[in-house]
Amino acid sequence: MKMNPIKDPFDPRIDVWNECGERSADPEVTSPETLSPDDERFLKKRELQNSEDEHGVRALESSVMQGLFKTDITRRRFLKRVGAAAAFAMVGQFFPIQSLKAMADDAKKNLEKKKLTIGFVPITCATPIVAGHGLGFYQKYGLDVDIVKTAGWAVSRDNCLNGQYDGSHLLFPMPPAMSMGLGSTRQPWRVVSNVNTNGQAIVLANKHKDKRDAKKWKGFRFAVPFEYSMHNFLLRMVVAEAGLDPDQDIQIRVVPPPEMVANLRAGNVDGYLAPDPFCQRAVYDGVGFIHKLTMELWDQHPCCVFSVSERFIQENPNTFTVLSMAILEATAVAQQRENRAHFADVMAPRAYLNQPPEVLRQILTGIFPDGLGGIRRVPERISFMPFPTQSMGIWVLTQMKRWGYLKEDINYQDIAKELIISSTTEKMMRNLEKSNDEVTFTDIPDQPYPVYNIMGREFDPQAAEEYLAGFDIIR
């Protein structure tokens, strides 16, 4: 029989929340442990049920009980007085544990599809999707998910469009591009949630240690992971803000993330704006240094998303909900600082990121050497804030327009509303918070169109045209 790591909160004989199972020092609770035969039977039955506790019911109960009693002493006192079975019935009246459970269970019972294939590119942005697999988040939700490592974003996109992936880790601008038929056939894909925020950096080759000012980058060759990427848009903006034209004065090449360090080492590129681990890996291998973290450009900027096609949502509404909840929960757990080192170790093996664990730890803990001799402590170097705001989507669309990827005039708000299903995501996040006490989200804004500060410029999504008009360099 499998042991459940969470102890039964209705057992008056043991401490549940006190570490190491030490006994509460209270004469009443440590008095001779006699149970009524009723309670004995009740607890025995729970123990048997518990071996098949797939849905985390016990965790739910435990958190409800902790909310009620705060400490083990008060809880055990209460249970001793009224009896475990009676207490269970009483608590159940006030806290509908059963119905909370039912909501998640309902979707789980009616899964249209259990066996799923999800694509990912081996970068730390994919932490919730990858570590979610390694730590069994999908299993917990009753799904059998294969995650498939993909060589680059173009292949990811093609595998999404031709139906090989049920859902995928994509760059934020990719679902919009796919939905509008930019650079591929047109197929509606939706942004469900951010799998990460921040987590990128501008890395320069060691020989450019004296060129920390973007104005000196004329003639540089930069790499970005894909045309439709935050990386491309942010790099273009950095360069343009320094007065250089990103299409004339520098060269921007598309290089799949895994090949970036090798290209930097070979001197093929002077630098890149890329996802980790390939920024920190350049430092680890002594070929480059971290010039700037992207969070210094736009704090909590989106980067990669979990995305599915509109068709998948229509055909598999329950599967979609359950899968998204699994990923959202993994995202929330990844955000908790105390889990970061563990997540790093889970992702290191060949099946996942295939990187030295210490590099991943440096990234996820935010304590890292910058390649210039310094150590930095930036806890939010990579964050996992899942909520995709409409403003993020509108910014992406304005950048597509700014750099000529998007030719026609569009209504940014309408398109963003269609692409970014943030109200659905919000519902799922709220549900998750209710049903799982360990999950809290702090990133759902009060208003649908938050204003952002991006590289010192205010971006008000409701004045997108004016924002674009404020740039000198524009296509």
Added chain:
Amino acid sequence: MKPSLETLRSALLASLFFGIFIFIWYALTVPRSGDRAIFELSEEEVAQLDELGMAMEDRLYYLESGLDFEQLWQLAEMQFTREEIEMAGGIEAFGFQRQENGEAEVRSHFPTPGQVFSVGWEMIRDPFYDNGPNDKGIGLQLAYSLRRVALGFGLAVLVAIPLGFIMGMSRLFSEALMPFVQILKPISPLAWMPLALYTIKDAEQSSIFVIFICSVWPLLINTMFGVATVRKDWLAIGRTLELGRFQMAGQIILPAAAPTVFTGMKISIGISWLVIVAAEMLIGGTGMGYFVWNEWNGLNIDSMIVAIFVIGVVGYVLDWIIGFGQKAVRYVD
């Protein structure tokens, strides 16, 4: 058959070449790094660190790990605890260490022959492990690649040999089709791949298609050439014996052209093996090409070298197998 003196001598020479190669490799890659520099602190520096609250125990640990005063001072000033540093992968991974000559310690360098052999041994010892879709043993990866090659190459044989026969026997057909063959022949598999992915919409079938489209031409041209150059007197004999069209093809032309056809097959299978590695690097998932790519993205040069070596050996074996067929149909004029 006793090995002749000739074979013995060539084997000796080959071993000598191999030995020289390994020696040069070793000489170029042996870590020349000196000992790690261990710094000593003056009393004043120790006092400064104390003032920042660095415990003596930590100070000694960091010094032993090769950090200098400035780095220690940074750690102390930022109030890093040892626990935090361990969470972040440990101080060794920060790359602060210097050698005694002042140069930075090189963390990754081209592997020595010894490293490659030990990694290779590890890989070959357990070739069939399967840790999910992204991590399989080298034996399984080989099987995936070989399966794709078998399908793509098999398809090429099915198409190229009959078509080659028709083109070889009919001048009209050969002249009409030749321009297409000539244009399609030099196209790289990497150029076909995106087009295939886009139209076929299946990574597996796309890679098989690319193998097919790249390996079909040499086989086609060789078959055609073999059929077209069957000696005229043999055909004349056939005609005097009043053989029918099909008898002629089966009993005279086929045996006569077979050696050339097999030469074409040898070239084709070689090309298939070249193509599959390139294709798998592009599509990912499984196979030797994916394996090489995956090791490259982790910058594990040692296992990459092992994989490259295995690819070479398997290519040789494929060639050797076709060689068997070639021997069976050889004839002397």
